[in-house]
Amino acid sequence: MLNLQSNTVNIASKQFTGLPKGAADDSISQFMLYHDSLNKKSFNQTDNFISRKTAKNVSFGGLSLSEVNKVKQTRLWKFLNNKTLEKFIGMADASQTIFDAVFALGITCALRPAAIMAQSNDKNREKNKKAASHSISSGLIGYGFAIALFSPIKKGLNKLKEHPEIFAKKAAKFIGSTKNAQTFTMLVNKSTEVLTASIRSGITIALIPFIDKYLLNRIFQTKKTAEAQKTETQNLLQNPIYKYSIINFKNNAKASKTFQNFTGGLESWK
Amino acid sequence: MEIRPYTYTSQQRPAFKRLDAKTAKKVIDGTKQFTKTAGDKGTNAIAYALGALASLKPVQNLVNYLKNKNYQEHLAAFVGCTLSGFYMLDTARSKTIEKDQKMPLMINQGAVCAMSTVGAYTLNHYLNRKINHIAELFHISKINDEKLQTKFLKFKQDPEYASVIERAAQTNPKLQSTINTLKNQFEFTNNVKVYLKEEIKKQKGDNIAQNFLKEIKKITVENGKDKADAVKVLYLQRMKNSKAMRAAFNRECMNNAIKMLANADSTKKLTRMMNGFKTAQALMVFALIYRFVSPVIATPIANSISEKLENRKKANK
Numbered sequence: 001m002l003n004l005q006s007n008t009v010n011i012a013s014k015q016f017t018g019l020p021k022g023a024a025d026d027s028i029s030q031f032m033l034y035h036d037s038l039n040k041k042s043f044n045q046t047d048n049f050i051s052r053k054t055a056k057n058v059s060f061g062g063l064s065l066s067e068v069n070k071v072k073q074t075r076l077w078k079f080l081n082n083k084t085l086e087k088f089i090g091m092a093d094a095s096q097t098i099f100d101a102v103f104a105l106g107i108t109c110a111l112r113p114a115a116i117m118a119q120s121n122d123k124n125r126e127k128n129k130k131a132a133s134h135s136i137s138s139g140l141i142g143y144g145f146a147i148a149l150f151s152p153i154k155k156g157l158n159k160l161k162e163h164p165e166i167f168a169k170k171a172a173k174f175i176g177s178t179k180n181a182q183t184f185t186m187l188v189n190k191s192t193e194v195l196t197a198s199i200r201s202g203i204t205i206a207l208i209p210f211i212d213k214y215l216l217n218r219i220f221q222t223k224k225t226a227e228a229q230k231t232e233t234q235n236l237l238q239n240p241i242y243k244y245s246i247i248n249f250k251n252n253a254k255a256s257k258t259f260q261n262f263t264g265g266l267e268s269w270k
Numbered sequence: 271m272e273i274r275p276y277t278y279t280s281q282q283r284p285a286f287k288r289l290d291a292k293t294a295k296k297v298i299d300g301t302k303q304f305t306k307t308a309g310d311k312g313t314n315a316i317a318y319a320l321g322a323l324a325s326l327k328p329v330q331n332l333v334n335y336l337k338n339k340n341y342q343e344h345l346a347a348f349v350g351c352t353l354s355g356f357y358m359l360d361t362a363r364s365k366t367i368e369k370d371q372k373m374p375l376m377i378n379q380g381a382v383c384a385m386s387t388v389g390a391y392t393l394n395h396y397l398n399r400k401i402n403h404i405a406e407l408f409h410i411s412k413i414n415d416e417k418l419q420t421k422f423l424k425f426k427q428d429p430e431y432a433s434v435i436e437r438a439a440q441t442n443p444k445l446q447s448t449i450n451t452l453k454n455q456f457e458f459t460n461n462v463k464v465y466l467k468e469e470i471k472k473q474k475g476d477n478i479a480q481n482f483l484k485e486i487k488k489i490t491v492e493n494g495k496d497k498a499d500a501v502k503v504l505y506l507q508r509m510k511n512s513k514a515m516r517a518a519f520n521r522e523c524m525n526n527a528i529k530m531l532a533n534a535d536s537t538k539k540l541t542r543m544m545n546g547f548k549t550a551q552a553l554m555v556f557a558l559i560y561r562f563v564s565p566v567i568a569t570p571i572a573n574s575i576s577e578k579l580e581n582r583k584k585a586n587k
Binding site: 067068071072076077080081086088089090091092093094096099100103104107108111112115116119124126127128130131134135152153155156157159160164167168169170171174175177179180182183184186187188190193194197198200201202204205206208209 | 309312313314315316317318319320321322323324325329330332333334336337342345346348349352353356357359360361364366367371374375378379404407408411412420423424426427496498542543545546547549550553557558561562565566569570572573576577
C-alpha cells in the first residue's frame with residue numbers, strides 16, 4: 001500500500017512539468033527556440049504556468065521521464081544512433097540517383113541471378129539460366145533508361161515546380177498549387193514509363209540469348225550426366241578420331257623439300 | 271630601358287604539357303563543368319517542354335479529374351502489368367530463344383508480375399506502417415538538442431502530450447503562433463489515413479473516426495475546388511469528439527514540427543538525414559522485395575508449372 005501511494009504522488013508531480021523536480025530548465029521553451037526568437041522572459045512565464053498547481057490543471061496525459069529512458073535503452077534506438085548507419089544514409093542522400101542505380105544493378109546483375117542459379121539442378125538448369133539472364137538484361141536496360149531518360153525528366157520536373165513562372169508562363173498558376181503539381185508529376189512519370197515499355201521490353205528480350213551465350217554458358221557449363229558420358233566414350237571407341245601432327249616430316253613432300261632427307265634428330269646422332 | 275638576356279626555360283615554351291596531378295585535375299574539372307552546363311541546358315529544355323504540356327487544356331482537365339481520386343496505387347500496378355505484358359509478348363515472338371524455353375520464361379514473368387501487384391496492395395500497407403514508426407524514431411534521434419529530443423520522444427510515445435504543450439501555449443503568444451501554423455499546415459494525406467486506421471485499431475469502438483472514413487468517399491465538391499480542403503474542414507470538425515482522430519492529428523503535427531526544425535537548422539543535417547532515410551528505405555525494403563525476393567521465389571514455381579504443362583502435352587499426344 002505504501003509503495004502504491006508514493007507512486008501516485010510521484011506521477012502527479014511529474015505530470016505538471018513532465019519532468020522530475022530538479023530539471024527546471026527543461027521545458028517547452030526549448031521547443032520554440034528553433035522556430036522563432038523567443039526571449040528568456042517568456043520561457044520563464046511558461047515554466048511558471050506549468051508549475052502552478054491547481055486541481056483543474058491536473059492531467060494524466062503526460063509521460064514520466066522513465067518511459068523515455070526505456071525507449072532509449074531499446075536495441076532499435078541504439079541501432080538508429082549508430083554512426084555507420086548515419087554515414088550510409090548520408091551517402092544515400094548525397095548521390096541519390098547513383099546510389100539507386102548501383103543498388104539496383106547489384107541486385108539484378110549479381111544477387112538475383114546467383115540466387116536463381118543456386119536453386120538449379122540438372123533438370124531445370126536451362127530454364128533457370130533464362131530467368132537469370134532476363135534479370136541481368138532487365139537490370140542493364142533499367143539502368144540505362146534511368147540515366148538517359150528518367151532522371152533528366154525528374155530534374156526538369158523539379159525545375160518546373162521550383163520556378164513555374166519561368167518555365168510555364170501560361171500555366172504558372174496551375175502548377176503553383178501543390179496538389180496539381182503532384183498529380184502532374186505522377187502523370188508525366190508514369191506515362192513516360194508506359195510509353196517506353198514496349199521499347200524497353202523489346203531490347204531486354206533481345207538481349208537474353210546474348211547474355212546466355214557469352215556470359216552464363218561460360219560460367220555454368222552444362223555438366224554431362226553419367227549415361228551421356230558412357231555413350232560418348234562408346235562412340236569414340238567405335239569411330240576413333242585421329243589427330244595428326246601438322247608437321248609431318250617424312251611423308252609430306254609437298255610441304256617442304258628441306259625435310260626430304262631428314263630421318264629424325266636422335267637417329268642421326270647414332 | 272632594361273635589356274634582359276634571353277634565357278630558355280621549359281616553363282616559357284613547354285614542348286608538351288606533362289600529365290601531372292594539376293593538369294589531370296584541370297581536365298577532370300573541365301569535363302565536369304561541360305557535363306554540368308550541357309545537363310543544365312538539357313533539363314531546362316525538358317522543363318520548358320513540360321511547362322508547355324501543362325498549359326494545354328486537355329492535360330489540365332485530366333489533372334483536375336484525377337487529383338481528387340485515389341489513383342496512385344492503381345496507376346503503379348497498371349504500369350507494372352503493361353511492362354510484364356510486353357515482356358511476355360516479346361518472349362513469345364522471339365526467334366532466338368529456344369521454343370522449349372519460352373513457356374517457362376513467360377510463366378516466370380507472369381508470376382513475378384502477379385506477386386508484385388498483389389504485394390503492392392497488401393504488403394505495402396503493413397510495411398509502411400512499421401517503417402513509419404522507425405522513420406519517426408530515426409528523425410527524433412538525429413535532433414541535436416537533447417532536451418528537445420526527450421520532448422519529441424514523449425510526444426512519440428503518447429500523442430496526448432499535445433495537451434500539455436497547448437496548456438503552456440495559452441499564456442505564450444509565440445508558442446501559440448507556431449501551433450497555429452502547424453494546424454494550418456495539416457492536410458488529410460495518405461499518411462494521416464494510415465495513422466488514423468492504426469489508432470482506430472488501438473482504441474476499439476471509436477465510431478466517429480470510422481464514420482468519418484466512410485463519409486470521405488461520399489463527399490462531392492464543385493468543379494475547380496480541391497476535395498482535400500473539404501475533407502480537412504470535416505476532419506477538424508469531427509476531431510473534437512474522437513480520440514483516435516485527435517491522436518492521428520497530433521502525430522501528423524509532430525512530423526510537421528520535425529520538418530520545421532529541420533528547415534530552421536542551419537547545418538541542414540537533419541534534412542539530409544531525413545531525405546537519405548527516405549531513399550534508403552525505398553531501396554532497402556521495396557527494391558529488395560520486388561526485385562529480389564519475389565523473382566527468386568517465382569522461378570521454382572514457374573518451372574514446376576511449365577513441367578506439368580509439358581507432361582500433359584506429352585500425355586495428350
